[in-house]
Each structure stands twice: as structure tokens, then as C-alpha cells.
Ligand SMILES: Nc1ncnc2c1ncn2[C@@H]1O[C@H](COP(=O)(O)OP(=O)(O)OP(=O)(O)O)[C@@H](O)[C@H]1O
């Protein structure tokens with residue numbers, strides 16, 4: 001095969017259709033595994049290089065080093081099949097130079113510092129393969145600053161991802177659920193995108209039956225991930241930590257119009273005296289902060305006329321400093337600014353601003369202003385340590401309460417529909433690959449953390465409200 005006789009039938013029908021999407025659109029190649037996405041990327045690069053010769057400069061990044069080596073082997077096979085020994089490869093720079101002078105560079109980009117090497121460099125096509133391995137889109141977005149080309153050479157950004165990685169949430173928010181083949185504006189970056197989904201069924205170059213069997217076998221302990229990869233269903237997620245216990249129908253409650261009063265509790269003459277309220281807070285500045293108004297039931301009806309068994313926890317409201325475009329980033333607010341939002345939320349509910357927060361805000365970093373907790377106190381918000389010592393114990397308590405939500409005789413954990421960040425992140429939190437008992441800490445876990453602290457409030461004096 002040579003460049004000139006690279007025939008359309010060398011590509012699957014899906015790949016041919018994807019090649020026909022006008023170049024002015026950036027691409028999100030999603031769906032399931034094995035659809036031929038990476039092969040399509042090589043074909044897109046080849047076409048660009050053939051058209052624009054030495055002015056074509058392509059870059060593809062992956063996060064992990066082993067991942068990069070696999071990609072290198074795939075690209076080497078592909079371009080060698082076209083150019084034979086006229087293809088040059090610089091192993092040190094991971095760079096292919098095609099006989100027409102065009103270049104295709106492969107690189108690893110793991111953290112902020114890795115980005116420096118692209119500063120000042122220009123590429124006409126940039127692709128991020130396995131974009132779901134990035135917990136936040138920040139680094140991926142930054143790559144765009146190197147997307148520049150001489151007049152007449154089109155530039156294009158291409159994201160490729162499978163469901164279930166730590167970046168699952170931001171990819172779903174931006175791209176993965178968009179209708180295939182239809183252009184749309186990615187609101188976070190303001191660029192025009194087309195999402196193209198494929199599954200292994202679109203790839204006639206593999207033994208599909210065997211591929212499906214192998215894929216399911218590779219996910220024997222995590223059939224949900226297997227299904228997501230096979231069917232390209234981004235709504236089921238790899239080993240989502242709470243998947244087996246979190247059922248929206250049982251856990252979600254409609255927003256409460258007000259907090260329940262203590263009055264109907266008179267029937268529990270010697271029982272608990274009333275609902276108790278407090279705050280639970282996970283601090284961040286560059287990262288998001290999340291604060292919940294937490295209600296603990298004495299075994300009583302809520303204002304929604306549902307009965308909450310004694311000890312049930314209801315997350316009634318949420319204040320979050322999550323950046324609207326990036327669930328992993330905060331708004332960078334100062335402590336007094338955060339405190340004033342929290343005080344406002346408490347005022348709306350008529351409770352006083354007391355509660356628990358992560359232990360880290362009690363550490364003294366030698367600042368004249370004291371600890372972050374001190375700063376909060378000065379601004380009228382009183383936090384105590386959540387004693388988050390046992391992370392896994394906390395997650396287990398949360399799983400148990402979620403599993404018991406909806407049972408008439410056991411305390412459960414209930415979360416208002418208005419706790420948006422909780423609902424956007426907690427159901428999708430992946431497991432830690434090294435420790436399946438834990439949540440992956442690189443995922444957006446701030447709402448989950450604050451929720452976990454809410455469950456450790458037991459020793460904390462609660463603020464009881466009576467109407
Ligand atoms: N047009 C093609 N011609 C020959 N082989 C192809 C073609 N398209 C895909 N393949 C082969 O099918 C297999 C899967 O393709 P590819 O790796 O591109 O899929 P993918 O969607 O990137 O998979 P993953 O989701 O696992 O990253 C590879 O072995 C690839 O070489």
C-alpha cells in the first residue's frame with residue numbers, strides 16, 4: 001500500500017463516514033472500545049499530511065508511558081504500510097517524518113510540568129488519545145494553545161475516549177452524550193465539535209464475537225465496565241464506587257421547601273426531641289469547596305411528608321464553589337468570601353453556621369491569619385474536625401446508608417435534588433484501581449468527602465431548631 005493507493009475500503013464504513021466530517025469541526029471520538037478510533041486518528045493524520053505536506057505537523061498525546069508505547073507501535077504499523085522504508089522515525093523524540101516532510105509526533109503528557117515542552121510550539125492537528133485518563137480537562141484544554149498553522153492549513157483538535165476513566169464526568173458533561181454526527185458548540189471552550197460514537201460492532205477488521213468475549217472476560221469482576229466498553233454506554237460506569245448501592249429513586253428527595261419543625265414530634269414522648277441540623281464542609285480554593293446543610297432525623301416525617309427513620313441523614317442544600325466549566329476546579333474564592341456564601345445559605349434555612357469540616361483546615365501553616373478554620377470562625381462560620389481518620393470506614397458507612405435508603409426501619413442517606421454537585425459526581429466516582437475499597441482520589445470527590453464528613457458528626461453538638 002502506498003499513500004496514493006490508500007483506498008477508502010481500507011477503512012470501515014464508520015471510519016469513512018468520520019473522514020467525511022468537515023475539517024473545520026473538532027472531533028470527539030467516543031462510544032465503546034475497539035471501534036477503530038485510534039486507527040481512524042492515524043488515517044485523519046495521514047490525509048492531513050498528504051494534503052499539506054511539510055506544513056502539516058501532528059501531535060498526539062497520551063497520559064501514560066506504556067500507553068504511548070502501544071500507540072507508537074500502532075502508528076508505526078500504519079505509516080509503514082503506506083510509506084515502507086521511506087518513513088523515518090526518531091525514537092528519542094517519538095517523531096515520525098513522512099517522505100513529504102510532514103511530521104507526526106507522539107508524546108506523554110501527564111502533569112502540568114509536561115505542558116511546558118509544548119509552549120511556543122505549533123501543531124496543525126492535536127489529538128488526545130484516551131482523554132478519559134485525565135481527571136480534569138485543564139491540561140487537555142491548555143494544549144489548544146499550541147494549535148496554530150500557517151495560513152491555508154486547517155487546524156483541528158481531536159479527543160478520543162472510552163467510558164469509565166477518571167475523566168468520565170467532564171467528558172460526559174461536554175461531549176460524550178451529544179448526538180452523533182451533529183455539530184454543536186462545546187460551551188466550555190466555545191469550539192465547534194462533532195461527537196462520533198462507535199463500538200466494536202462497527203469494526204469489521206476484528207473477529208467481533210471473540211473480541212466481545214475477551215472484553216467481557218477482562219471485566220469479569222466488573223460487568224458494568226464490560227457493558228460500557230461493549231455497548232459504548234456512557235451512562236454505566238466502570239466500577240463506580242457507589243453503583244451497587246446508589247439508586248436515584250430511593251436516594252433523591254425533592255427540594256424541601258423548609259426544614260421540618262419539631263412540633264409533630266410530640267408523639268415521641270420519650271424519644272428524640274427533633275431534627276438536628278448542621279453543616280458538613282470540604283475545603284478547597286483552587287479545588288472546589290462543597291458545603292452541605294445536613295438534617296438528621298429523630299424518626300419523623302419531613303416536610304415532604306415522607307417518613308425518615310431515626311438516624312437518617314438528609315443533605316438538604318449545597319453550596320459549592322465548583323467552576324461551571326470544570327468540575328475539578330474551584331472558583332479561587334477567599335475564606336471570607338466562602339464564609340459569606342455559607343452564612344447566606346444558613347440564613348435561608350434559619351440555622352446557625354456550625355458543622356464539621358476536613359481536618360486539613362485546622363492545620364497551621366504559619367500564616368498570620370491562623371488556620372483556615374480560624375479564618376472561617378472570624379467570618380462567622382464554626383467548624384469542628386470531622387476526624388476523617390478512617391476514609392474507608394467513612395465510605396463504608398456511606399454505602400450502608402445509601403443501601404438502606406427507602407427502608408422503613410433503617411436509617412438511610414437521602415440527598416436533595418438541589419445538591420447538584422453531589423448528583424453530578426458521587427454516582428460516577430470510580431474506584432481506586434490499586435485499592436478497590438477506596439474511591440479514586442484523582443476523581444472529583446469533594447461532594448463525596450463533604451458527605452462522608454456529614455456522617456461523622458455523631459460526637460458533634462448539633463444545632464436544634466424549634467419553630
Ligand atoms: N481500517 C482498519 N484496517 C485494519 N485494521 C483496523 C482498521 N480499523 C481498526 N483496525 C484494527 O482494529 C483494532 C481496534 O482498532 P483501534 O485500536 O483503532 O480501536 P479503538 O477504538 O481505538 O480501541 P480502544 O477503544 O481499545 O482504544 C486494532 O487492532 C486495529 O488495528
Ligand SMILES: [Mg+2]
Nearest residue numbers: 037038039129
Ligand atoms: Mg484506541
